Amino acid sequence: MLIKELFYLPNILEYVRILLLMYSIVYKNFLYFIINYILDIVDGPTARYLNQTSDLGCFLDHFVDRLTVCIPAIILLYNNNYDLAIVFTVLESFTNIYFNYFVTTSHMKHSENTSWLITKYYSNNRHNIVSYISLIPYFIYAPLVYCMNIPIYLLYTLRAGVFIYFLIYTQKLKIWLK
Numbered sequence: 001m002l003i004k005e006l007f008y009l010p011n012i013l014e015y016v017r018i019l020l021l022m023y024s025i026v027y028k029n030f031l032y033f034i035i036n037y038i039l040d041i042v043d044g045p046t047a048r049y050l051n052q053t054s055d056l057g058c059f060l061d062h063f064v065d066r067l068t069v070c071i072p073a074i075i076l077l078y079n080n081n082y083d084l085a086i087v088f089t090v091l092e093s094f095t096n097i098y099f100n101y102f103v104t105t106s107h108m109k110h111s112e113n114t115s116w117l118i119t120k121y122y123s124n125n126r127h128n129i130v131s132y133i134s135l136i137p138y139f140i141y142a143p144l145v146y147c148m149n150i151p152i153y154l155l156y157t158l159r160a161g162v163f164i165y166f167l168i169y170t171q172k173l174k175i176w177l178k
Contacts, residue, residue: 005054010047013039014060021067025075036068 005011017036024032043061047053 005052005056008047008052008054008057009050010043010052010057011054011060013043013046014057014064017043017064018067021064021071025071028075033068033071036064040065040068 017039020032020036020039023029024036040061043057047057
């Protein structure tokens with residue numbers, strides 16, 4: 001790895017995303033998540049446009065995406081909702097595996113020296129945006145759940161609805177791609 005790769009603009013965006021995630025946990029502020037999502041959408045095209053793709057960038061993107069997915073589980077664990085945190089983690093993992101396995105189109109290009117595992121993982125990244133959108137209810141309704149005693153199953157009902165939409169969407173996409 002070259003030292004200059006540390007200072008590629010897309011990698012700097014990933015460092016900012018890590019800081020935003022830490023702030024979103026500490027302050028439970030939804031705005032930090034929105035900015036994080038926007039930066040995630042921007043960093044890949046920026047890397048390709050500026051010809052600043054790197055293995056470090058691939059790793060950082062993957063790492064920060066997984067952190068973003070884990071934050072609702074962290075919040076649930078912090079509030080002693082262990083069972084729901086486990087259910088959330090399993091559903092999120094299943095969703096990611098499902099999309100990576102069944103949706104086969106690619107919109108990310110990698111250099112020839114990128115490992116086959118990273119190339120395989122990033123063969124489709126559409127699920128990230130939809131997954132982020134599905135996390136919005138956690139930040140909108142979490143204060144209601146914990147401060148006003150509204151049942152937490154409302155969050156999981158919303159999440160399940162998004163998950164079912166994922167399944168239907170990927171089936172339609174597979175049919176359309178044939």
